[in-house]
């Protein structure tokens with residue numbers, strides 16, 4: 001028999017099976033916490049840090065990622081406080097400055113309310129979310145790709161830089177990569193460090209009143225967001 | 232010593248062994264203790280040791296003079312060091328050539344050789360014993376002082392000075408709960424950086440579900456310039472082992488690991504020998520001292536990255552995986568090594584355990600402040616006269632450490648700031664030096680005790696440059712897994728570099744603060760969470776230096792290359808030509824006995840001319 005716990009997310013009382021993560025439960029209940037490195041059914045590594053929430057323990061707030069946090073009886077979670085929104089915006093800004101031409105990253109950034117980017121653009125082709133690495137290892141047991149190097153030199157690569165025989169060429173790594181979604185027509189250029197705002201116009205017209213609704217982002221569509229059902 | 236070690240099967244056996252060892256030590260007429268620590272080693276102590284041994288052999292004195300090579304005594308600045316008994320005579324700055332004279336004069340005739348004594352820099356008097364040296368006088372050396380009495384490769388030395396009696400006492404008299412209670416009363420907090428209450432960690436681990444539990448000693452010590460853990464493990468490995476055994480008994484572990492930094496081969500060797508010896512005596516293994524406690528341990532070499540010192544990364548590395556931190560939403564005391572409850576403590580933390588048991592919790596709690604008890608070892612470095620290892624009671628003012636023990640800044644300059652807590656600590660200005668070294672007081676001031684690095688900075692240090700240096704270190708050492716740390720530190724470094732190179736804009740200060748907040752609040756592990764400290768503390772205490780760089784494009788300390796110019800003061804220059812000859816870039820021109828000039832286009836700002844001029848004529852603007 002499944003065991004359940006009750007908790008509160010943003011004030012809503014929620015009953016959730018023990019062992020599930022706060023992020024999964026929130027999404028299921030229609031509370032979309034922005035996230036990037038999380039993929040349903042794969043392990044969570046807490047790398048992108050976009051899914052941070054405040055976990056109130058004994059009256060004190062601890063900031064932690066909701067994808068790595070398991071639900072517990074009586075938990076009180078706040079996913080959308082001013083503090084969290086500000087931190088999340090700053091993280092998304094760092095990401096979008098790193099990969100300004102990725103549609104998925106732009107979507108997430110808009111969802112996190114990034115309007116302007118205060119850093120010089122870089123144009124890297126990978127944000128090290130590790131989706132590809134985990135799907136390869138966990139879904140296909142192939143381990144054909146992995147992280148190499150540390151810090152600034154960290155990258156995703158095949159062992160010794162060549163595609164190994166045991167790569168199943170399944171393409172899952174590419175399917176899950178946020179960099180591969182067809183870019184929108186407003187990609188950014190160095191010197192124009194702002195978002196074109198097209199995706200923002202998809203937000204509710206009355207954005208003041210419904211500030212935190214889902215933007216139906218491309219990321220969600222590509223990545224099995226609960227909102228899109230199982231299309 | 233007999234070849235086959237007698238197995239120590241009970242507390243009584245141990246007491247008898249100790250008695251035997253002590254009485255056989257009396258066979259030596261004199262004792263000669265030479266520091267073989269890393270600092271002294273670098274100043275050729277091995278040659279001194281060889282020379283002394285050769286000399287003793289020549290004079291057939293090997294049987295009556297004991298030569299003991301030990302770990303660090305702390306005063307590395309003056310090494311190689313030697314202490315002679317009887318007389319407790321302290322010699323320093325030794326050379327191999329001194330060996331003959333020492334044996335002939337001091338050992339055989341009891342004469343003190345003035346030349347080899349330490350000179351008190353204030354009174355200019357020669358002093359004979361350690362206790363009279365100002366560097367040692369202001370310290371309270373509970374752990375380091377033991378180094379002097381033990382050869383790290385001799386368990387017999389350790390037992391003779393009372394080693395393993397705390398373990399005996401524990402097994403005979405203390406329940407695990409009582410040990411934890413005792414550690415709790417002592418107020419011991421972790422020495423590895425975070426200052427986490429040790430007893431609480433042990434209690435949580437003890438009550439965590441599961442039969443199999445582990446204790447780990449964190450001897451990774453990645454902080455640049457810090458070497459206190461190394462000195463303890465290298466100089467007195469049994470002290471650490473005994474502490475771990477008591478901890479293991481308290482939490483219910485049967486297996487322990489020492490995770491040693493790869494660059495510490497001597498620490499690895501000594502710890503390995505110590506474990507071997509303890510096994511031979513039956514002090515590790517099954518049914519230790521007949522108390523029904525079984526425990527063994529192993530050594531594991533570190534993964535060679537700073538981040539491997541972080542607890543979850545260390546455990547991953549021990550398991551043979553990549554040493555990368557993982558989210559700690561479930562604590563390692565419940566879900567640690569191989570998903571078993573695990574207690575990880577720092578070397579110095581473990582070293583404090585057996586003295587607490589031997590001397591009582593009240594003794595330990597009697598030292599220090601309300602929230603920080605006992606003593607702490609610091610590595611004192613930077614622009615200070617007496618660099619070395621310093622052990623003081625918690626609560627000692629930083630000023631005492633820097634001025635009384637450290638002797639103040641070198642070259643008669645003024646101390647400007649003190650950086651404490653390693654790469655992710657903070658910089659405190661001179662007027663904050665009355666702060667006590669206390670976990671909470673330093674934290675409140677924007678710095679931390681950390682693992683115990685203290686770097687003294689003088690007026691020739693640029694605080695923006697310091698922030699840049701530490702950011703660059705942390706950027707290099709970040710594992711790169713999470714976004715705030717990997718990209719946030721990188722962007723902070725980008726901004727600070729802009730500032731030091733004259734491209735800084737006033738609004739970047741706010742951005743820097745906002746970034747710092749994000750990195751500190753949202754990073755996955757302690758590296759990212761503390762990385763902004765150097766920036767935040769320098770912004771807090773030295774805002775005028777940032778402003779000078781940004782608004783006036785000027786580096787007040789004359790450090791940031793892009794913002795300084797070398798010039799010759801025509802009034803002062805007498806045309807000696809020393810600078811012209813020294814300049815590797817041919818940037819100085821001038822006739823003999825006439826004022827010289829620097830061609831600013833050619834000058835590479837290397838500063839070589841500066842030290843060449845005896846007339847203080849070269850100025851940095």
Ligand SMILES: Cc1cc2nc3c(=O)[nH]c(=O)nc-3n(C[C@H](O)[C@H](O)[C@H](O)COP(=O)(O)O)c2cc1C
Nearest residue numbers: 421422423449452453540541542576577580757758
């Ligand atoms: C990046 C990083 C590096 C660390 N390096 C060390 C280290 O070299 N030695 C150490 O004892 N603790 C280190 N720590 C702290 C450990 O994670 C851990 O808190 C400590 O070993 C616990 O022992 P204690 O309670 O005795 O202090 C490090 C922490 C971080 C975040």
Ligand code: SF4
Nearest residue numbers: 136167168170171173
């Ligand atoms: S295509 Fe190859 S590398 Fe990519 S997920 Fe499949 S097996 Fe792994």
Ligand code: SF4
Nearest residue numbers: 126127129130132177
């Ligand atoms: S290649 Fe794509 S999926 Fe893989 S880590 Fe990089 S951004 Fe993520």
Ligand code: SF4
Nearest residue numbers: 710712713716756759
């Ligand atoms: S904070 Fe830095 S070191 Fe720690 S997990 Fe994140 S990237 Fe790695």
Ligand code: SF4
Nearest residue numbers: 804805807808810844
């Ligand atoms: S060394 Fe000093 S005094 Fe001599 S020429 Fe150079 S600036 Fe003048």
Ligand code: SF4
Nearest residue numbers: 814834835837838840
């Ligand atoms: S700073 Fe270096 S390059 Fe410049 S004048 Fe002096 S010695 Fe020559």
Ligand code: FES
Nearest residue numbers: 037038048049067
């Ligand atoms: S989704 Fe939780 S950290 Fe990326």
Ligand code: FES
Nearest residue numbers: 268270271303304
């Ligand atoms: S190494 Fe000899 S005193 Fe430190």
